[in-house]
Amino acid sequence: MTTTADRSTTPTNGLPQERRLVTSIPGPKSQALQARKTEAVSAGIGVMLPVYVVKAGGGVLVDVDGNSLIDMGSGIAVTTVGNANPDVVAGVQQQVADFTHTCFMVTPYSGYVEVCEALNRLTPGDHTKRSALFNSGAEAVENAVKIARAYTKRQAVVVVEHGYHGRTNLTMALTAKNMPYKQSFGPFAPEVYRVPTSYPYRDRGLKGPEMAQIAITRIEKEIGAANVAAIIIEPIQGEGGFIVPGDGYFSAMADFATANGIVFVADEIQSGFCRTGDWFASEYEGVVPDMITTAKGIAGGLPLAAVTGRAEIMDSVHAGGLGGTYGGNPVACAAALGSIRWMEEQDANGLAKAIEAVMLPRLTSMAERFPAIGDIRGRGAMIAIELVVPGTMDPDAGLAATLNTFCHANGVVTLTTGTYGNVFRFLPPLTMPIPLLEEALGILEQAFEAATS
Numbered sequence: 001m002t003t004t005a006d007r008s009t010t011p012t013n014g015l016p017q018e019r020r021l022v023t024s025i026p027g028p029k030s031q032a033l034q035a036r037k038t039e040a041v042s043a044g045i046g047v048m049l050p051v052y053v054v055k056a057g058g059g060v061l062v063d064v065d066g067n068s069l070i071d072m073g074s075g076i077a078v079t080t081v082g083n084a085n086p087d088v089v090a091g092v093q094q095q096v097a098d099f100t101h102t103c104f105m106v107t108p109y110s111g112y113v114e115v116c117e118a119l120n121r122l123t124p125g126d127h128t129k130r131s132a133l134f135n136s137g138a139e140a141v142e143n144a145v146k147i148a149r150a151y152t153k154r155q156a157v158v159v160v161e162h163g164y165h166g167r168t169n170l171t172m173a174l175t176a177k178n179m180p181y182k183q184s185f186g187p188f189a190p191e192v193y194r195v196p197t198s199y200p201y202r203d204r205g206l207k208g209p210e211m212a213q214i215a216i217t218r219i220e221k222e223i224g225a226a227n228v229a230a231i232i233i234e235p236i237q238g239e240g241g242f243i244v245p246g247d248g249y250f251s252a253m254a255d256f257a258t259a260n261g262i263v264f265v266a267d268e269i270q271s272g273f274c275r276t277g278d279w280f281a282s283e284y285e286g287v288v289p290d291m292i293t294t295a296k297g298i299a300g301g302l303p304l305a306a307v308t309g310r311a312e313i314m315d316s317v318h319a320g321g322l323g324g325t326y327g328g329n330p331v332a333c334a335a336a337l338g339s340i341r342w343m344e345e346q347d348a349n350g351l352a353k354a355i356e357a358v359m360l361p362r363l364t365s366m367a368e369r370f371p372a373i374g375d376i377r378g379r380g381a382m383i384a385i386e387l388v389v390p391g392t393m394d395p396d397a398g399l400a401a402t403l404n405t406f407c408h409a410n411g412v413v414t415l416t417t418g419t420y421g422n423v424f425r426f427l428p429p430l431t432m433p434i435p436l437l438e439e440a441l442g443i444l445e446q447a448f449e450a451a452t453s
């Protein structure tokens with residue numbers, strides 16, 4: 001695959017780009033901190049890998065014991081531009097020295113407006129758009145629902161199987177998976193309906209448009225299209241298992257929404273901002289969502305989220321109806337402007353495609369050796385393998401956990417995901433050096449050898 005992206009200039013935060021283990025993982029200092037964590041932090045806040053980080057950049061995380069681990073997670077698709085990216089750091093340092101907060105609703109500042117201008121320019125479609133800024137992905141999704149309801153004067157919200165939209169009360173209702181997100185936290189918000197998604201690996205040969213038709217019939221018969229305010233779908237499902245819908249599913253759902261006066265919302269919180277080799281994953285099928293939610297990769301690690309949508313929808317809310325004390329905090333906006341500039345200047349989509357070009361062939365050849373790899377999917381730097389009991393399609397969450405443990409012990413930060421917990425996902429920062437990426441895949445291969453020997 002050809003790319004104009006020049007990886008030799010990607011920032012490293014001055015860190016040697018190497019996997020270096022000087023203690024067992026986690027090391028003694030991390031273990032001591034983890035003991036303090038247990039005493040101080042709610043047990044409800046889980047930690048996947050208790051390695052306490054002191055510095056990070058390029059493709060590595062350095063821990064308190066001096067280990068250098070390969071980062072295949074980007075803090076769940078957040079540090080897409082790399083940790084401590086210099087454009088982010090410079091913007092944040094200047095802003096934090098100038099002023100840290102005024103509350104945009106009280107006395108505004110230009111950074112907020114500039115982030116909204118960038119979002120309106122970069123998101124799909126050349127219609128007139130407006131944006132609003134918030135603190136977290138869940139908050140963006142909640143606001144998308146508020147706006148869609150205000151605009152349509154309808155109440156029902158349609159989401160899909162395996163969808164993930166957050167952990168607040170409304171977004172728990174929108175999220176499909178019970179454990180760990182919803183168990184014992186109900187009752188959930190009403191007027192939320194879940195319809196089938198397209199999951200090519202598990203749809204028994206049904207194609208994207210056929211799955212869309214099943215979903216649409218469900219909406220028409222069980223809810224009534226005229227009652228639906230919004231359909232909210234991730235173009236590639238993140239927590240659900242990096243499920244890439246069959247061609248034509250996403251666009252058919254968007255077309256149905258448009259034909260029925262329903263606001264079509266693309267939740268691009270995980271898939272957006274050059275993660276998949278496009279600015280937004282919706283572009284792959286040429287879909288122009290009415291509204292798009294973003295967060296994570298937008299601001300290089302600072303908490304920022306947004307809703308961007310058609311001007312007539314976004315402006316249908318009464319003045320003062322949207323907001324929040326911290327939404328669009330100036331420091332987070334400065335980080336976003338640095339991230340976006342870096343993405344534009346460095347051809348971040350090319351960097352993502354170069355990661356895909358390394359990963360897909362390597363995983364494909366691994367699948368020939370290891371029949372537990374039932375499916376390989378994803379785009380750009382959002383790639384996963386689904387693990388099954390060989391010869392069946394039975395999810396093998398145990399194998400995913402075993403591989404994860406092996407990778408962690410060997411200095412590679414990997415993540416699992418999926419409704420069945422059997423998906424091994426890769427979300428490297430776009431600043432990941434290719435040799436380090438190959439080394440991480442080599443460790444994964446060793447993990448398979450150890451697990452299946």
Ligand code: PLZ
Pocket residue numbers: 076136137138139141164165166167234238239267268269270271295296
């Ligand atoms: N929509 C598509 O991926 C966040 C969740 C991690 P917040 N995904 C990571 C966890 O276990 O909490 C996400 C997402 C999509 C919404 C969200 C929610 O974003 O910033 O975590 O609220």
